[in-house]
Amino acid sequence: MKFLMKSNIFKNDKLNFIELLYLEDVTPCSKTHTHEELTIAVIKKGSLNLIFNDTTLELLPNQILIINSGVPHFASINKQVKDSYVLYLKKEYLETIDFVFTSAYEILKNKNIYKSFIKMCDYLLNKKSSLLEKEEMFFSFCLSFFSFEFKELDPKIESTLALSIKKYLDDNFLDDIILDDLALQFDLTAVHLIRVFKKEFGLPIHSYILNKKVQKAKDLLSSNMSILEVTQNSGFFDQSHLNRSFKRIFQITPKEYQKHISPKC
Numbered sequence: 001m002k003f004l005m006k007s008n009i010f011k012n013d014k015l016n017f018i019e020l021l022y023l024e025d026v027t028p029c030s031k032t033h034t035h036e037e038l039t040i041a042v043i044k045k046g047s048l049n050l051i052f053n054d055t056t057l058e059l060l061p062n063q064i065l066i067i068n069s070g071v072p073h074f075a076s077i078n079k080q081v082k083d084s085y086v087l088y089l090k091k092e093y094l095e096t097i098d099f100v101f102t103s104a105y106e107i108l109k110n111k112n113i114y115k116s117f118i119k120m121c122d123y124l125l126n127k128k129s130s131l132l133e134k135e136e137m138f139f140s141f142c143l144s145f146f147s148f149e150f151k152e153l154d155p156k157i158e159s160t161l162a163l164s165i166k167k168y169l170d171d172n173f174l175d176d177i178i179l180d181d182l183a184l185q186f187d188l189t190a191v192h193l194i195r196v197f198k199k200e201f202g203l204p205i206h207s208y209i210l211n212k213k214v215q216k217a218k219d220l221l222s223s224n225m226s227i228l229e230v231t232q233n234s235g236f237f238d239q240s241h242l243n244r245s246f247k248r249i250f251q252i253t254p255k256e257y258q259k260h261i262s263p264k265c
Contacts, residue, residue, distance in 0.1 A: 001229060003035070006023075007024065008022040008125050009021055009022070009153070010019075010124040010125050012128050012134075014178055015138075016090075017089060017094075017178075018088070018089060018123045018138060019037070019087075019094075020082075020086070020087050020088075020121055020125065021088075022083075022084070022085055024083060024182075025081075026043070026046070026048070026077065026081035027078050028075060029074055029075040029133040030076065032072050032073065033071050033072070033073070033074065034073070035088060035217075036069055036071050036090075037071060037089055037090055037091065038066070038069055038088070038089045038091055039065075039066070039086060039087070039088055039089075040065065040086070040089070040117070041065040041067075041085065041086045041116055042061075042063070042065070043060075043081050043082070043083065043085075044061055044082055044084075045080070045082035046061075046080050046082055048075055048077055048078065049075060049076045049077070050074075052071065052073045052104065053072065055106050056076065062109070062111045063108065063109050064107065064110070064114055065106075068100060068102075070105065070209055073105070086158055087121065096189070098189065102202065112144075113145055116141055116145070117141060117143050119137070120138055124138070128237075130237075131176070131178055132179065135180070135190070136194060136204050136205055139179065139192065139194050141203070143191055143195065158196055158199070159200055160197055162197055162199070163200070164186065165186060165193070165205075166200075166208075168182070169209060169212070173212040173216075173235065174235045179188050179193060179194070179205070193205075211249065213235045213244050213245070214246055214250075215232075216235070217231075217234040217236070217246060218246070218250070218257070220233055221254055221261070224240050224258070226257060227258070230242065242254060
């Protein structure tokens with residue numbers, strides 16, 4: 001994605017357990033300090049030393065650094081560091097989704113998880129991504145990154161649960177839904193909610209909702225409503241968001257679609 005600036009931050013009151021900092025150019029942090037949150041960091045270029053008392057770890061591209069809350073550390077630069085992403089996660093919230101990181105610090109060398117982390121960060125920083133999409137990308141990353149123990153349910157019960165979630169989305173897809181509210185509605189953790197829905201229907205919740213909104217827009221276009229009115233009544237941020245989403249599914253823009261259908265359709 002090309003939207004990144006010299007620095008950028010994602011922070012939202014509805015997702016107050018996440019804060020993401022992006023820096024294009026990284027400078028040394030020579031003072032020993034701690035963070036209240038669990039910290040996950042990556043870099044795209046260069047080499048960074050993390051010093052923990054008498055232990056030094058080198059962070060390179062394609063690696064992921066995790067630092068627990070309250071762990072003293074500072075950083076020095078070996079080779080000019082470019083494109084740093086630092087994610088701060090509230091420990092109290094992580095405990096509610098059954099994740100506990102017990103080590104003081106760790107560096108993981110896994111290119112796939114590294115790529116998944118950067119993809120998730122880019123969604124968080126992208127102002128054109130919906131809050132639901134940001135949240136679901138975060139939890140999808142958690143599913144690939146952390147270990148969770150899921151209580152096994154009878155397949156029929158799980159399928160019935162997924163259908164109940166679908167019905168709720170069908171009835172409320174125009175509302176400003178976030179996963180935490182949805183999880184509370186069905187007495188599930190957000191990660192379990194994602195897993196149950198995708199297992200049954202084969203696509204993420206935000207994709208399902210987007211499809212519903214596009215179909216709603218298509219129906220409104222058929223009634224010869226103006227593009228602006230269609231945008232306002234089908235749950236899209238603006239006409240640009242509607243155009244991108246509509247074209248992704250139908251291969252033509254809403255205006256082109258409306259131009260070629262009969263007013264009687």
